[in-house]
Structure formats: structure tokens, C-alpha cells
Amino acid sequence: GRFGEYGGRYVPESLIGACRQVEEAFRSAWADPAFRNQLAGLLATHVGRPTPLTPAVRLSAELGVTLLLKREDLTHTGSHKINNVIGQALLATRMGHKRLIAETGAGQHGVATATAAAMFGLSATVFMGERDIERQALNVFRMRMLGAEVVPVRTGARTLKDATSEAMRHWVGATEDSYYCMGSVLGPMPYPWMVREFQRVIGDEARRQCATALPAAVPDYVVACVGGGSNAAGTFAGFVDTTAKLVGVEAEGGAGATRGTLGVLHGVRSMFLQDDDGQVLEAHSIAAGLDYPGIGPEHVHLRDLGRARYVTVDDAEVVDAVVRLARTEGIVAALESAHAVAWVIRAAADGTLPAGSTVLLTLSGRGDKDISALKELL
Amino acid sequence: GRFGEYGGRYVPESLIGACRQVEEAFRSAWADPAFRNQLAGLLATHVGRPTPLTPAVRLSAELGVTLLLKREDLTHTGSHKINNVIGQALLATRMGHKRLIAETGAGQHGVATATAAAMFGLSATVFMGERDIERQALNVFRMRMLGAEVVPVRTGARTLKDATSEAMRHWVGATEDSYYCMGSVLGPMPYPWMVREFQRVIGDEARRQCATALPAAVPDYVVACVGGGSNAAGTFAGFVDTTAKLVGVEAEGGAGATRGTLGVLHGVRSMFLQDDDGQVLEAHSIAAGLDYPGIGPEHVHLRDLGRARYVTVDDAEVVDAVVRLARTEGIVAALESAHAVAWVIRAAADGTLPAGSTVLLTLSGRGDKDISALKELL
Amino acid sequence: MKLPSDHKILMPYLTGGAVADWTDHLRALVDAGADAIEIGLPFSDPTLDGATIQEATHAALTRGATLRGILTRVSEVAGTVPLVASTYANLVVRDRAFCSNLRDAGFDGLIVPDLPLEECAEFENQDLDLVLLASPATTDERLDEIARRSRGFVYAVTVMGTTGERETLAASAADLARRLTTRSDLPVLLGFGISTPAQAAQAAQLADGVVIGAAIMRRVLDGAAPAELGAYLRSIREAMDEG
């Protein structure tokens, strides 16, 4: 249950049994070809997998590199979140649960969870900070339209971190009939591992697609944005055994790997933004999906091993990257995903990415949700 | 250049040459395997084709029919509009044009056109009624972010019909370097035919997918919503030579086929909503994409032949259908597409669709754009 | 229709029903030397018209102008000079009696800008002269056909654009006029963008006459009295006749 010294299961005794059941169920399901086939079928028919690999022809020409985009923005509900949620909802059904519990920040994971719940005929209870509820009223409405219950969280800064705490509190009293559907490679074991496995479809597909699209079969660089880090974890999983250099791009104000220190939060030992007294800080990013003060434990492990590196970009670079990608490729990326684009643009300009490099970049989601925010900014 | 007595090329002499050039270029391109391959490649890498066929398992069980959804909502930019626009932009490039001209109502075709223009490095000028610009500020911003020029149209009711007129006026003076990118199976020849050909990928894919998904290989019914009718035309094209019954679902307030009379507008002879004096009326629908007073000429021809039938649903049924599909399948459909869903729900309930029928329904777009409107309504 | 062959033809345009006293304007135009009058029958979506005639059309429809009403008014004033209706294909296509109704009201000809060669066959050989249009982009081969099939006169559109006043007569006008006059036995009238006496005189040199549309309707919409409009047309007439 560890990634090096990170990971673990730092949960109250009351949740130990539930976590173990999830782990056992997942191990059994993941080893069961019937489950894998059913999941693969759902990802094909309901999510739109495989997602395309799009050569960013015009931006590549401008940057002097070959940039390939793995298009998670084209999935149902518009981001990679759905891959994981469909997997977990299928697992919950297999376990006999009738309800999904989830936390959400901007609402993407909440919408994905509500979507999967509707598909499987489960009920869904989504915890969301009151401040996020105000800021993301449309996603709240969307969840409710999909039949989910959205519970406002009024503690702390009333954002994602508090919503996660409240969801875990709720789960303590509801383990009998409810399944906790974690949105990223965070939380107690088996979540960081399980969520990575459900997301590795991104990396596995991209690996196969690169083998066709690139003469060298494997890209020189594999780049993905990192909040908790699930799209990056899934992408990296497909390339960790290759020569590709792995780069995770964090938000300047939510850089768990780059600025965090050792800690435990929401059940997992990893790196977190915290003050000198060990109080966990609020993250601040233009991208709500990166607005979490920690990072998945496997990322810290990959960093310690030297297998992946983690970098940051600032909000201004991100906004520029959204516009540049839109103008050159006709793709309006999510602000989260644009972090990865921003780093590639900067790295190509300053020589960090040598001219002629081949780069696979996971475009984790679409920017529709960010249009109002961008309108204010531009 | 005709579908029975409908279609034609009712344009000013100044546009005859340009229309002929488009037709010749399209005939040549469509017969050229290199063009077809290039287009197919772009649809795969940039649009996300083939789109899945999703069995609507839970809704099917409730309705007593087998409902399969062709998921155009999962394409890049979120609706079938992109299929056509990529085709036309590729054609424009082949013709040596540097600019796309388009009309748009709610902004979906405008966004698709701006997207394709960015992909191909073309400039784009999008005409949009001033009233629609106010109502759809986010889509206007999106087009501008993609690099398109959005020109406000201040004539008439300042909506789609006026925007189309203004775009055609503009084209008269810009045929040398500009390509008119029509958004539906409307306009002068070759547009209704060409746009149908660019959209037939929906029907062709669905036909192949049904052959696998259905024991009978072909569905009993093929249903699609109809405004101008491009998603329906593309869908029907794949099934017109089968035994499937074709059903086009119009908006109560924009029912060109059901309520229209013979006329000519924007270059095409077809059916239009008009008063006793031959003045064309404004359409009124909850779904902006169906807010056009006419219908593509091929649809009128199919109706006259008895090969397709056209029906209407009202706004209330549409809203109910959006919610029902969301709750049972986790899919938030565009209000346009929900017209087709609404008819299936009604027809299954009143026996028009016999129990056990198999139904292919083209879900032409996603409902993200409609969430604000739905929030007001629900 | 019979158009004069002894002098340059001047055909002003009026939107039927744009203002209450539009037939007074019509009479004033005849009195000022018009050889024929083009009367626009308002259509909701005038796709080949620029801002001025769009506005006039909108004004007419807003005032409640109807085809029937306009025909009634026309029948009261018909008989002095040839009257040519102009409108869009929608009104023509939807009503089999359209042309005969116009003829009965006193019209002599019909201009339908969105009814090109390809689509006009079913409206030829009526009692009404179907006037065809040519544009600068029209090929020689098409010009031959247009010249052959047009009735009454040929309407030469001077610019690749919509109706409306322009600073100068388009350069494309001369080329089109030259190509067309050598092909047509019918009079060739130049239209679109002609508004000043100088432009009219220049255009009249190139062909058999001119059509003045937006410049007239601009004045009508601005409230010009019939006499004022007549004075304007007379200035055009004089410039053309002087050459």
C-alpha cells in the first residue's frame, strides 16, 4: 500500500474496514476479465474511448517541436475524470452499494460522479464547499439535474479541501451502503493506486497511438498537468517503462510536488502545502481543478526516483496558452490542461525542450467551463 | 441541382459564379480519394470520429423499446456541426480561399467555423444577429478567442435569419477570396447536397454500428431533430436505402416541414414559415439551433416521397426529455437533440412506437450550452 | 414593355408602401422625366439590398404594406410610363397567379434578383416581361444567354455588391456595359450605386440608361416631399441628356 515512503492508509479505524473492502473488491475486479471487458465496453460506448491523438500541426510548427495532444477533452462530460468515475461506479455496483459519495471542487468530479450514478441507477451525494457552490452554480444545477444531491459544506474556506473532509466524515457513518468515489490519485489506499489504474487507459492508448504516429514510437517528453495528479498518473503509467521524460506541470499556487512538504491529509502521506506549524494551506490557482494543496503520493515517489520532474507555470502563462492553442489549433482547453501547454510553450522557447523534440501532452479537459472566467480575464 | 421540385440556386447573378466554383470544387474533391482520406483523417484526429453508439439501457427499459444513441455530442466543439465545417474548410483551402464567411444563430455553427478556421490557418468572419450576440455572449467570446471576427447584424429581428441574409450580402462582395461556409442543408446548390454529404458520416457510421449492435442489423426507426436539418440529413443518408422508418422531429415553433409552405429563402426553394403575403416569419423555439423558419429541401422531398415523416414536439416535452435522459443515462443533451428524445418518449407511450421497436436516435449535440437556460426553466 | 430609343433611359426606383404618399412620389418622378418606374414589392428578407432599401422595405412592412394594397395603388397610377415590379423569388414562386396579378394591376415587367438564368424558365413567356440581370462576374457565355432570354431590357448590375449609393461609379461597370451592349438588342440599363448627376451622366454614356434606387429612397426616407424628389430626378435627367 505504498509508493516508496508515500501513500498508506491514514484513516480513522472506522474506515479501515471500508477501505479494505474497496481494495479487495478492486483487486478481484481488476483481475477479472469480465470486469475489465465490461469497463472497456462502457468506456467505448459511453465515454467515447479511445480518444484521439491530435497532432498540433500549426503550434508545433511555431514551437519547433512535434506536439501530440491526447484528447481527454473529447470524453463524455469533458474531462478525464469520467474514466475513473465509471470504473469506480462499476466497482460500487459490483460491491452491492446503492450510493456514491464524492467531494468536488469546481464541480467536474461531481458532475462525472452524478453522471456515472445516473448511468448505473445509483444515488449520489456530492459534497461541495459553499463558496464553490456560489462560484459554480451551473455545475451544481447540472449535478442536480442528473439526480445527485449536492450538500453544501460550510467549514473552513468552504472549498475543495473542506468538501473532501466533510465527505470523509460522512462516509464514516455510511460505509454500510455507500461507496466513496474519490476524484484523484489521493486518499487512502487503494484509492491512489486504483484511480491511477482506472486512468491508465489514457497512457495505454497514447502509447499505442504514439507507436503509430511517431517514427521513434515513443515521444521524447510526456507532459501533463498535475493537481492531485490523476490525468498525469494515468498518462505516465503508459510511459513509465519507456525512455520518455515525464513532466508534471503544477499551478504556481497549488504546487504540492514543487512547494509542498511531507504530511498526511485525507488519508494519504504525501506532499502538501502547509505552514511551519503543519497547518495545511489553501491552494490558489486560476484553474479550480488544480486548487488542491497536495499531490498524489505516486508523483512524489516518481520525483524522488528521478523518473518524473515537476514544474510550475503561473496564471498569466496559462491564459496565454489557452489563447494560443485556440488560435493555432481550434481547441479551447481547460485552464487545468493549459498548464501543460504553457510549460511546453515556455520550454520550447527557452531550449528546455530541444528543437525537434517529440512531445505527448495530455489535454485533460475542455475549456467550456472556463469561458466565463476567461471572459473576465481577457 | 434539385431534390424533386425543391432545392435549386436562387441567388443573385453575382453569386452564380461563386456557387458554381464551390460545386465544381466539391464534385472534384468528393471524387478524389486523397481529399476523402484527408478529411477522414481529420475527423478521426481532430473531431473524435467515429462517435460511439450508446445503448440507452435504462431509458430503453422504461420505454419498452431498444434505444441507441448516436453520440454527436461527443465531437470536438460538442455538436455535429463540426463534421460539415471541417469538410468545407478543407474544401476552401483546396480552392485557395483565405477566409471563411458564416452565419450563426446561437453561435454553434459560428464556433465550429471559428474552430475550423483556426485549424487551417484561415480567417473567419461570422455574422450574428445583435439580439443573439446579447443572448449568447459566451459563444461570441469563444469565437473571438479562436480568432474569428464576429459582425453584429442589426437588421430585422436581429437573429439567425437576418444574420444569414447579411452574410450572403457580404459574400456578394467578397467572392474572390472568401468561402461561404453554410451551417445546414440550406442555401443554394451545392450547399444542401454538400452539407448532407459532409454529414453522412453520421449515418454511415451508425449504419455500421447498428449492424453490430442490433440482431436485425438495421433499426426499425431512425430519429433525428430537424431545424435546417443537417444532422437528420446526414443520419437519414445512412439508412435511406434500408427498411428503417425515418422520423424528423421539428420544434413546434420552427416547423418548416410540418407548418411551412412553398417558398424561396437564402437561395433555396423549400418550405418556410410565412404569412399569407409571403413574408417569412421568425421561428420560435426553446432550442436556438431549431430557430430557423425553413427546412432543407431534401427533407421536403423525402416527405413528399413518403420516405420520411416529420413531426413536432413542444418546448415542455423537450425540457422533460432533457431531464429524463439525464436521470436515466447521465447524458445532458442539447435542447435541439432533446426534441428527438421527446418524440421517442411520447411515441413509445402512445404506441406509435410499438413495444420492442429498435430506434436509432442521433443525439446531435451536448447540453452544456443550454444549462443556463434550463436553470431558468426548471 | 416599350422603352424610348431616342434618348438615354432613366428608371428611378421606389419601394411600394415605404411612405404613405408614395404614389405622389411616383407621379413626381414621372413628371420629372422618368422613362419607366421600378416599384419594389417589399419582402421580409431582401438579401441583395443594402442598408437604404432594407430600411425602406422594413418601413413598408411595418406600415402594413401588402402586395394587394400596393397593386391597388399601382392600378390607380398605371398607364403613363412602363412600370417594372421588383421583388424576391419567394413572392413569385409561392403564388401561381403572381405575374398575372401584376399585369392586371398595370405592371409591364418584373425584376427578381434571386431568380437567375437557371431558375427563371418557369416564369418566362408570361404577359409580363421578365427582366434578367447581369453582373461583372458573369461570363461572356452567360451574357449571351441573358441577352437572349431577357425581356424589356437587361439590368446590368455595376458592382459585386448590394444596392446602395457609392462614391464613384464602379470600374467594373464599363467592362460589363461594353460586353453586354455588344450582345444585346434590348436596352441595357446600369444600376446599383448610381446617385449623383455626374455618375448618371457617366453611366448613361456606357449603356442605354440607368436605374436610380437607393439615392431616391434615401431622400424619401428622409422625408423629401414629392416636389423635392422630382427636382432631384430632374437634375439627373438633365445631366444624362447633356451627356
Next chain:
Amino acid sequence: MKLPSDHKILMPYLTGGAVADWTDHLRALVDAGADAIEIGLPFSDPTLDGATIQEATHAALTRGATLRGILTRVSEVAGTVPLVASTYANLVVRDRAFCSNLRDAGFDGLIVPDLPLEECAEFENQDLDLVLLASPATTDERLDEIARRSRGFVYAVTVMGTTGERETLAASAADLARRLTTRSDLPVLLGFGISTPAQAAQAAQLADGVVIGAAIMRRVLDGAAPAELGAYLRSIREAMDEG
């Protein structure tokens, strides 16, 4: 740590730094018959705490309470009864000197609700007693292990839920207490949801003692003076001692 074996153990809880005079409250609790005191070291994300202790934690952090400050205050009052710190794993994991600092300040034990059996090994065998928790869902096999490895006492969580006052003592408490007391040589203290003298007396019958947390902090947050808090605890003490 040394807990009395001649009577039922009463361990009230206080959030360190929640109010300015919290050590006065602490002394009042000792005076009122507390056998030990649990002192909460505030952590930003108290995931196993209900609304009251969350509020107390938030109040402490808002007032600027720090670990160092709390330890200083604790060292001033230590020595009368055993002191048990409770906090979350983050504070423990990040600082190698954490346990020794607590011991130096006068703490005898440590409760970390999110440091279960699987993760606690590295914090055992310190000078500080690491108290383990058991819950109603804990299997017998795990209870054996918890009983074996806990130090000082075993904290039996009465409910599947967070800290906080509840109307009645959870039915699950009796079963857990029974399963645990038969396995443990150490005292078993029941906690979570105990707030009234009657509940305390009932709970004390089932095990070796009780922990009172949210009921105390509710009063502290509502502004109860130390004497008032002492009176409340005395009512608990008396109910427990009467049995």
C-alpha cells in the same frame, strides 16, 4: 501513563487554545474530578471531528494558537493528572521531534485518530504512550492487535461517525466495549457522543471509563466560565461514581 484502577476513569477533552483562558478550564476540570485530560492540538483539517470540535479547532487557529504556544501553556499546568494529546497524523508525521517535544512539555500519551494499526509502527515505543482507537466495525482479529499494541488505554469509539453530542449512547457501544474489555489488560475508555450524566454512567458500566469531548467544548465555546465547566464535569463524575 498511570490511570486509576479503583474507580471509573473520567477523561474530559479540551481543544488547546480555543479560548484565551483554556488552561483555567483545564484546572477546573482537574479540580472537578478528571482522572486525565485529553488536549486537542488544533489541525486545519480535523476529518474525524464533528461540528463542535471543528468549531473549537477553527477558533483556536483563528486566535493564532500554535503547537509551541500550547506546549508552553501545558508545561505550566502539567503534573497533576495524566495529559493525553490528541491530534491528526499530519502534525506527527512531519516532525521527528514531535513526540519528544510533547513528552518534554508534560504529555503522557498521544491519540491520533488517523493513525491506524497499519501506520502507527513508527510512532510506537516512544516515551509517549500511543493510544490506539477501536471502532464498532473493527474485527475481533484487529481488536486483539489493537489491545496488544495500544499503550496507556484503548480508546473505544462508540459510533460509526464523528465526534459530537448524540441523544443516546449508541447501541454499538455495548458490543464494542464487551469485545474489547475481554481482550485488553489496559483500561478501555468509551468516547464519541457521551454528553449527559446518564450517558456517562451508562457508558462507565460498560467499560473502564469515558471521554467527554464535544459536550465540554460546546460549553466552552458558549462562554462557560471555568467554575461552570467544573460544575458540569462534577455532575458527570457523580453520576459515574454512583454507577
